Amino acid sequence: xxxxxxxxxxxxxxxxxxxxxxxxxxxxxxxxxxxxxxxxxxxxxxxxxxxxxxxxxxxxxxxxxxxxxxxxxxxxxxxxxxxxxxxxxxxxxxxxxxxxxxxxxxxxxxxxxxxxxxxxxxxxxxxxxxxxxxxxxxxxxxxxxxxxxxxxxxxxxxxxxxxxxxxxxxxxxxxxxxxxxxxxxxxxxxxxxxxxxxx
Amino acid sequence: xxxxxxxxxxxxxxxxxxxxxxxxxxxxxxxxxxxxxxxxxxxxxxxxxxxxxxxxxxxxxxxxxxxxxxxxxxxxxxxxxxxxxxxxxxxxxxxxxxxxxxxxxxxxxxxxxxxxxxxxxxxxxxxxxxxxxxxxxxxxxxxxxxxxxxxxxxxxxxxxxxxxxxxxxxxxxxxxxxxxxx
Numbered sequence: 001x002x003x004x005x006x007x008x009x010x011x012x013x014x015x016x017x018x019x020x021x022x023x024x025x026x027x028x029x030x031x032x033x034x035x036x037x038x039x040x041x042x043x044x045x046x047x048x049x050x051x052x053x054x055x056x057x058x059x060x061x062x063x064x065x066x067x068x069x070x071x072x073x074x075x076x077x078x079x080x081x082x083x084x085x086x087x088x089x090x091x092x093x094x095x096x097x098x099x100x101x102x103x104x105x106x107x108x109x110x111x112x113x114x115x116x117x118x119x120x121x122x123x124x125x126x127x128x129x130x131x132x133x134x135x136x137x138x139x140x141x142x143x144x145x146x147x148x149x150x151x152x153x154x155x156x157x158x159x160x161x162x163x164x165x166x167x168x169x170x171x172x173x174x175x176x177x178x179x180x181x182x183x184x185x186x187x188x189x190x191x192x193x194x195x196x197x198x199x
Numbered sequence: 200x201x202x203x204x205x206x207x208x209x210x211x212x213x214x215x216x217x218x219x220x221x222x223x224x225x226x227x228x229x230x231x232x233x234x235x236x237x238x239x240x241x242x243x244x245x246x247x248x249x250x251x252x253x254x255x256x257x258x259x260x261x262x263x264x265x266x267x268x269x270x271x272x273x274x275x276x277x278x279x280x281x282x283x284x285x286x287x288x289x290x291x292x293x294x295x296x297x298x299x300x301x302x303x304x305x306x307x308x309x310x311x312x313x314x315x316x317x318x319x320x321x322x323x324x325x326x327x328x329x330x331x332x333x334x335x336x337x338x339x340x341x342x343x344x345x346x347x348x349x350x351x352x353x354x355x356x357x358x359x360x361x362x363x364x365x366x367x368x369x370x371x372x373x374x375x376x377x378x379x380x381x
Contacts, residue, residue, distance in 0.1 A: 030234075031231050060226055132213045135210065135212075155214045182203065
């Protein structure tokens, strides 16, 4: 059951607007405009925050903080220089990095991959949920600057150019980080014995 | 290569699993409440400012210096002789032939229009007198019958009563004009 109603009239009024007009509406306290932007972007932003943090609570907090900043400082984005999507990804990226600062070690310590011997045991086969859990843990174990390119390019399926714009580094750096991150994931999964289970 | 392909496949599977996740609906409710709260906050100061301005204007209007609109006090002087019927002198006065302007107001508020001032009406025959250089205004009480003779409408039931009037008297002591005060 929806918590709040959003009339079709409001929806029609804002769906026809471009990004600058939407931001202008938000700046003037238009609830419908904010709701439209939120419903368009909350899922990818939440996915990004969740993949970066591995914590539903932190992801929720990050998304909320991202949109609060949009509400409080809608003038922070120059629509001629970027999209709302890129602007909000930039915010959620900063928010998650701030939230995770000092917590990477804890995440690494929490990561406890199954022993190779367990994987060799046919009774301990990896189903999809377990595989996802293992991969999630492996992604979380990556350094943040590698993790975010994996999340953006492999999970969110962004182009390298878009990822480079959001991360704020050259295209070649994104490519190299992505290759390096995939290699680290491969090593991590191989270490966990997943490669053997595939064979 | 096979391991890399396997990693790519697992990433795709993990991506699919993330499609199910979304922000709790409570976040949207909180954000919308924040927009509404900020709308109220942003509107309130304007109303407060408007209310303060209205109170200030009201205070200025109430406390405006009404005395400044009154004419300057006249200097008393010896009464001049009046011809014809004697009149009761109430307040002998001398008026300097200068225009006294009210003090400039400190506010831009619109001033109420001044009350109409009765003009002096020349007495019959005064046009044959030499022009007066130094005139005096005598405030007197004169019979209503004199007022009636000058053409002003009077209440015939109160003809015996006197009314307050200003009489313009020349330096020769001859009245030139009269105006009603009441």
